Amino acid sequence: MPSLQDELLPSTPGKFKIDHRGPHHRHLHRCFASTSTMFLWALFLIALTASYLSFQSFIDTGNRFITTSWGGIQWERQVRSSAQIHRSGGMSVLVTGAAGFVGTHVSLALKKRGDGVVGIDNFNNYYDPSLKKARRGQLQKQGVFVVEGDINDARLLAKLFDVVAFTHVMHLAAQAGVRYAMENPSSYVHSNIAGLVTLLETCKSADPQPAIVWASSSSVYGLNEKVPFSELDQTDQPASLYAATKKAGEEITHTYNHIYGLSITGLRFFTVYGPWGRPDMAYFSFTRNILQGKPITIYRGKNRVDLARDFTYIDDIVKGCVGSLDTAGRSTGSGGKKRGPAPYRIFNLGNTSPVTVPTLVSILERHLKVKAKRNIVEMPGNGDVPFTHANISLAKQEFGYKPTTDLQTGLKKFVKWYLSYYGYNHGKPVN
Numbered sequence: 237m238p239s240l241q242d243e244l245l246p247s248t249p250g251k252f253k254i255d256h257r258g259p260h261h262r263h264l265h266r267c268f269a270s271t272s273t274m275f276l277w278a279l280f281l282i283a284l285t286a287s288y289l290s291f292q293s294f295i296d297t298g299n300r301f302i303t304t305s306w307g308g309i310q311w312e313r314q315v316r317s318s319a320q321i322h323r324s325g326g327m328s329v330l331v332t333g334a335a336g337f338v339g340t341h342v343s344l345a346l347k348k349r350g351d352g353v354v355g356i357d358n359f360n361n362y363y364d365p366s367l368k369k370a371r372r373g374q375l376q377k378q379g380v381f382v383v384e385g386d387i388n389d390a391r392l393l394a395k396l397f398d399v400v401a402f403t404h405v406m407h408l409a410a411q412a413g414v415r416y417a418m419e420n421p422s423s424y425v426h427s428n429i430a431g432l433v434t435l436l437e438t439c440k441s442a443d444p445q446p447a448i449v450w451a452s453s454s455s456v457y458g459l460n461e462k463v464p465f466s467e468l469d470q471t472d473q474p475a476s477l478y479a480a481t482k483k484a485g486e487e488i489t490h491t492y493n494h495i496y497g498l499s500i501t502g503l504r505f506f507t508v509y510g511p512w513g514r515p516d517m518a519y520f521s522f523t524r525n526i527l528q529g530k531p532i533t534i535y536r537g538k539n540r541v542d543l544a545r546d547f548t549y550i551d552d553i554v555k556g557c558v559g560s561l562d563t564a565g566r567s568t569g570s571g572g573k574k575r576g577p578a579p580y581r582i583f584n585l586g587n588t589s590p591v592t593v594p595t596l597v598s599i600l601e602r603h604l605k606v607k608a609k610r611n612i613v614e615m616p617g618n619g620d621v622p623f624t625h626a627n628i629s630l631a632k633q634e635f636g637y638k639p640t641t642d643l644q645t646g647l648k649k650f651v652k653w654y655l656s657y658y659g660y661n662h663g664k665p666v667n
C-alpha cells in the first residue's frame with residue numbers, strides 16, 4: 237500500500253535515481269520529501285501566480301487608461317492649439333461629426349479663413365471607417381484636431397468646454413441614411429435624439445453658451461406635396477424614422493432655445509453630394525457598381541414616375557453652413573439660465589433644381605465612360621419619398637445663400653476625386 241508521502245511525491249524513476257547520485261541530490265530529495273515543505277512550496281507557487289495575475293490586470297487597466305482617446309496634458313494642448321483663432325473677429329467652433337462628409341469640408345473651410353476648429357467624431361462603422369480616417373488625415377494636415385469620442389459622452393463634452401470657450405458649435409454628428417433606419421432603428425435614437433440632448437445639455441450649462449448650427453434634413457418634409465418645399469410648410473408627415481428623428485431634433489432644439497436661451501439654427505440639407513462623400517449614398521454606390529460592372533438598382537415611384545432629388549453640391553452646402561455660423565446671433569443664457577430671447581432659425585439648403593435618378597445615372601455614365609447595368613424596381617416602402625425640391629429664399633435673404641454648382645459639374649468633380657482616391661481598383665472602366 238503506498239504511503240501518503242508516496243502519493244504526494246512523483247514516483248518517477250528519474251527522481252529516485254537522483255537520490256543515489258550524491259549528497260546534494262540526497263538533500264534535495266529530503267527537502268521535497270517533507271510534506272510540510274511541499275505545502276509551503278505550494279503556497280509559494282499559488283502566491284506567485286496570484287501576484288502575477290494581479291500585476292497583469294494592473295497593466296491592462298493601466299493600458300486602458302493610457303490608451304483612452306481623450307484627456308491628459310498633451311491632449312489638452314492639441315485641443316487648445318486647434319481652437320486657436322487666427323483672424324480678427326474669428327470664432328472657435330466645435331464641429332461634431334468632423335470626420336464625416338460635411339463635417340470635414342466645413343472644418344477645412346473654417347480653418348482656412350482663420351477660425352479655431354476642434355472636431356469630435358466617433359468613427360463608427362456605418363460605412364468604411366478608413367474613409368473617415370483619411371478625411372481626418374486631411375484635417376490634421378491643416379491643423380484641425382479631431383477628438384475620437386461620442387456626443388453621448390457628457391464627460392468628454394464638458395471637458396472640451398472646460399478647455400476651450402467655444403463660441404459656436406457646428407453639430408453634424410448623426411446617424412444618416414434614410415433606408416438604414418429600418419435595419420437599425422436604435423442607432424438613430426442614440427445619435428440623433430440622445431446624442432443631441434447630451435450636446436444641448438452641455439451647451440446650455442457652458443459659460444459663455446455657444447451658438448448652435450446643426451444639420452436637420454430635407455426628409456422632414458416627408459410626404460409634403462406642395463413644391464418647392466418651404467420652411468413654412470407643415471412637416472408632420474415623416475416617411476422614415478430618420479426623418480422623424482430629425483424632426484424631433486427641430487422640436488428639441490426649440491425647447492432649449494425657449495428655456496435656456498440657446499441660439500439655434502437648423503439646416504435642412506437636400507441630398508448633399510461631392511468629393512469625399514458618403515459611400516452609402518446612391519451617386520457613390522452607383523459609381524462603384526458601374527465601375528465594377530455590377531448592376532445598380534434604380535427605384536421608381538408609383539405609376540412609373542421617376543424619383544427626383546434636389547441634389548446639392550458640397551461647396552454650396554459649406555457656404556450655407558459658414559453663412560449660418562456668421563449670422564447665428566448670440567445665445568443669451570449663462571449657467572443654465574436664460575437672460576432673454578435668442579434666435580431660433582431653420583433654413584433649407586438645397587439647389588432648387590431637382591433631377592431624376594435615371595438622369596443622375598446618365599450623367600455618371602458619361603463621366604465614367606461606362607454603361608450602367610440598370611435594374612429598375614418599384615420603390616419599396618422603405619422610407620423613401622418621391623421627390624424633394626427646396627425653396628431657398630429664406631437662406632438667400634438671411635445670408636445671401638446662392639448655390640452655383642449644377643449636378644453635371646458637381647458629379648464631374650466627384651468622379652475625378654473618386655478615381656484619384658480609389659483608382660480603378662474598384663473596377664475596370666470599359667472603353
Ligand SMILES: O=C(O)[C@H]1O[C@H](OP(=O)(O)OP(=O)(O)OC[C@H]2O[C@@H](n3ccc(=O)[nH]c3=O)[C@H](O)[C@@H]2O)[C@H](O)[C@@H](O)[C@H]1O
Binds near residue numbers: 455516
Ligand atoms: O436630403 C436629405 O436629408 C437626405 O439625403 C440623402 O437621402 P436620399 O435623398 O435618400 O439620398 P440617396 O440615398 O443618395 O438616394 C437618392 C435617390 O436615389 C434613390 N436610390 C437610392 C439607392 C438605390 O439603390 N437606388 C435608388 O434608386 C433613392 O430612392 C433616392 O431617390 C441622405 O442619404 C440622407 O442622409 C439625408 O441627408
